[in-house]
Amino acid sequence: MTNLIQKTAPLALVAVLAAGPMAMLAPSVALAVPAGGYGDLVEAVSPSVVYIEVIAKARPAGAQGALPEGMPDALRKRFGEQMPKGNGPAPTGLGSGFIISADGKIVTNAHVVDGAESVKVKLSDGRSFDAVVVGSDPSTDIAVLKIDAGVDLPAINFGASQAMRAGDEVMAVGNPFGLGGTVTSGIISATSRNINSGPFDDFIQTDAAINRGNSGGPLFNNAGEVIGVNTAIISPGGGSVGIGFAVPSDLVKNIVADLSDDGSVTRGWLGVSIRPMSAEVAQVLGYDAPKGAVVEAVSTDSPAAKAGLQKGDIILSFGSTPIDELRDLTRAVAQTTPEQSAEVTLLRKGADVTLDVTIGTLAPKGA
CATH class of the missing domain: 2.40.10.120 (Thrombin, subunit H)
Structure with a gap:
């Protein structure tokens, strides 16, 4: 390395x-x-x-x-x-x-x-x-x-x-x-x-x-x-x-x-393990490039489990955030206030599915 x-x-x-605030300046002035x-x-x-x-x-x-x-x-x-x-x-x-x-x-x-x-x-x-x-x-x-x-x-x-x-x-x-x-x-x-x-x-x-x-x-x-x-x-x-x-x-x-x-x-918690979509799966689904987050596992009694997420689901959006890569989902969930509801759009066995999930609270490290 x-x-x-x-x-x-x-x-x-x-x-x-x-x-003054940059928003009040014309770009050519603020950035020169x-x-x-x-x-x-x-x-x-x-x-x-x-x-x-x-x-x-x-x-x-x-x-x-x-x-x-x-x-x-x-x-x-x-x-x-x-x-x-x-x-x-x-x-x-x-x-x-x-x-x-x-x-x-x-x-x-x-x-x-x-x-x-x-x-x-x-x-x-x-x-x-x-x-x-x-x-x-x-x-x-x-x-x-x-x-x-x-x-x-x-x-x-x-x-x-x-x-x-x-x-x-x-x-x-x-x-x-x-x-x-x-x-x-x-x-x-x-x-x-x-x-x-x-x-x-x-x-x-x-x-x-x-x-x-x-x-x-x-x-x-x-x-x-x-x-x-x-x-x-x-x-x-x-x-x-x-x-x-x-x-x-x-x-x-x-x-x-x-x-x-x-x-x-304080961060939001969904309760899923995720991995990237493979290029092969993206090709089968007709995508130009891999996107979304593939659910590998759903934690027992988690917000995801209560909302009905399943292993193999491909999360495509969370609230208003499109999920193009894993960190999009990680950040979107973390920034959601616990106990707040969010709409999750996913692909399940070739069909679009929309679920409402009530976000939990991520436990601190070591807790």
Whole structure:
């Protein structure tokens, strides 16, 4: 494997991942490179970007460094071999984040604060504060912190990631390799990118330089709005090769709101095991390409079982969402409020069938 997908935290926490509202501006204005460069934009947003230092919990003798829960086994083994062993001091990690409320609420990556004994947040003016982890969601790699500065802090706003296109200019501000206040710029290389890091992959890909320590930092559009949270890189050697990934702001906003409420994320649950449609089946059914999600198993007493879903059903839509690939169904179900009813359209033995299903609550990992 020549290319590695890594979180962008330093070695102690290395893991798998590494102006006005834009809607009010004409696309040619909002997406053009700012006249004279990015200096004015950097001055406007930099006070809201923070630098995060984490002291991880001490490792027992012989133990490997902490790796986030839910990491695929193959990658856990690969990165586990690179982590420092026990009998040493607790590891230290650096990351980035950004202020989203005047009272000190901060967004960063979950992997930045995973296993943290203590978290410190340093502002761009040099002030430093102890931070509390309000909540963390490893499935999307988003966490919310809170500091008490005693005064209102400069907050930045989220923009609409759905409005961004491949080729649009973006700018990142963060703390790569501990070098705080670092600015890089580039374009969006692709949208809705799946890097197989989790069930909700929908990354913005960018060629703006993203490195270890940029984790949790903001990716801005040219209106100074956050349209992504920098999270991962593909790199054979740990440095930027121009392929970085950011969690889109439209997803982040929902996760942050949920975490801020009670420290956890509530997701819908359907209760099926699914697999992709094969090319052979697609050809038999007369489809140009495979689509939908084939039900392999239905959990006993699950919402799917109660609604009448069966093994072999091919789910073609869930609510208003067409299911072209598996992650379409995963995301649509997860984003549905538990106890809410949804209409499921499926293909069963060559016939279209529509069922109403009342979504359940997905149990937290380890529950």
